[in-house]
Amino acid sequence: MLEGTGHSAKGRRGGHREPVLAAALDLGTNNCRLLIASRARDGKLRVVDSFSRIVRLGEGISRSGELSPVAIERTLAALKICSEHIRNQRVARVRAIATEACRRASNAGILLERARAETGIDLEIVTTQEEARLAALGCTPLIAPDAKGALIFDIGGGSTETIWLRRTPEGTPTVIASHSEPTGVVTLAEEWGDRPTDQAGYERMRAQMIERFRPWRIAMDQVSQFDPASHHLLGTSGTVTTLAGVALGLARYERNRVDASWHRCVDIVSVIDRLVKLNPKERAAVGCVGPDRADLIVPGCAIFAAVLELWPCSQVRVADRGLREGILRELLAERRP
Numbered sequence: 565m566l567e568g569t570g571h572s573a574k575g576r577r578g579g580h581r582e583p584v585l586a587a588a589l590d591l592g593t594n595n596c597r598l599l600i601a602s603r604a605r606d607g608k609l610r611v612v613d614s615f616s617r618i619v620r621l622g623e624g625i626s627r628s629g630e631l632s633p634v635a636i637e638r639t640l641a642a643l644k645i646c647s648e649h650i651r652n653q654r655v656a657r658v659r660a661i662a663t664e665a666c667r668r669a670s671n672a673g674i675l676l677e678r679a680r681a682e683t684g685i686d687l688e689i690v691t692t693q694e695e696a697r698l699a700a701l702g703c704t705p706l707i708a709p710d711a712k713g714a715l716i717f718d719i720g721g722g723s724t725e726t727i728w729l730r731r732t733p734e735g736t737p738t739v740i741a742s743h744s745e746p747t748g749v750v751t752l753a754e755e756w757g758d759r760p761t762d763q764a765g766y767e768r769m770r771a772q773m774i775e776r777f778r779p780w781r782i783a784m785d786q787v788s789q790f791d792p793a794s795h796h797l798l799g800t801s802g803t804v805t806t807l808a809g810v811a812l813g814l815a816r817y818e819r820n821r822v823d824a825s826w827h828r829c830v831d832i833v834s835v836i837d838r839l840v841k842l843n844p845k846e847r848a849a850v851g852c853v854g855p856d857r858a859d860l861i862v863p864g865c866a867i868f869a870a871v872l873e874l875w876p877c878s879q880v881r882v883a884d885r886g887l888r889e890g891i892l893r894e895l896l897a898e899r900r901p
Contacts, residue, residue: 588891589660593622593721622665664722692744702889752863773870797880803864809852823884
């Protein structure tokens with residue numbers, strides 16, 4: 565098994581201590597993503613290796629309730645590559661999590677058993693509460709120092725997490741409330757089926773998502789009053805980073821330009837309006853969208869716009885980080901033998 569591979573802290577020369585490496589693997593409904601990092605002297609993460617592949621694990625799950633054999637094979641192929649990266653980097657600590665697709669699938673055990681046997685990776689199906697906690701932990705450093713708080717939203721393939729963080733009088737961001745809505749870009753796209761995703765179709769999809777989120781907004785207000793004027797949105801996911809890349813005018817996606825970038829929400833809405841007016845082929849030709857996301861970008865836009873309608877902050881900060889960074893911060897904070 566890969567968990568705890570026994571990487572020595574001593575280097576090859578003169579007993580020099582190498583940085584301890586940790587690996588975080590996030591297997592979602594759409595993507596399989598790996599991040600390997602150490603902890604720098606300033607406490608920040610120092611990324612040494614990464615891997616990401618669209619596997620569409622949750623393809624068809626909204627209809628069948630099961631992971632399809634083809635999706636399982638695609639996912640195992642990606643996990644084998646992740647396993648090679650972990651071994652090659654001699655990682656000391658590993659945590660691999662699976663989210664909404666595996667929570668829903670009646671046959672998720674098959675994938676977990678095969679992943680353990682064929683790749684050495686022990687996947688852990690986490691609860692929605694744990695997923696929200698890890699996303700918040702990974703994104704918290706991006707909350708503006710002068711803001712009273714932020715609404716973190718993570719638009720996944722099978723679910724959308726929203727986490728409200730507000731500063732205590734001492735200035736520490738604390739989770740006030742969180743929610744997992746069991747709709748993401750893959751499940752919404754499948755639910756929408758062959759109906760058009762033009763401007764009219766997008767508006768109907770957006771209205772549908774507003775009604776799904778509305779009970780949660782009402783429940784939040786019963787806990788405490790959310791003030792959009794003193795808070796900002798903090799978005800993480802392929803949808804949000806893609807929209808940010810387009811807003812920045814990037815010909816192709818550049819993480820160092822997108823991660824931690826600030827955007828006026830009206831500018832992101834303008835990008836959404838531009839994208840929904842395109843046909844599928846034209847969307848695929850947009851550099852930051854590409855053919856892999858062309859069929860999912862409109863559902864993602866509808867979810868983003870619904871969040872903005874109910875939590876109308878003026879600015880959004882974009883995070884190309886989240887679950888994996890939250891896992892790594894915990895793994896690397898633990899005491900070493």
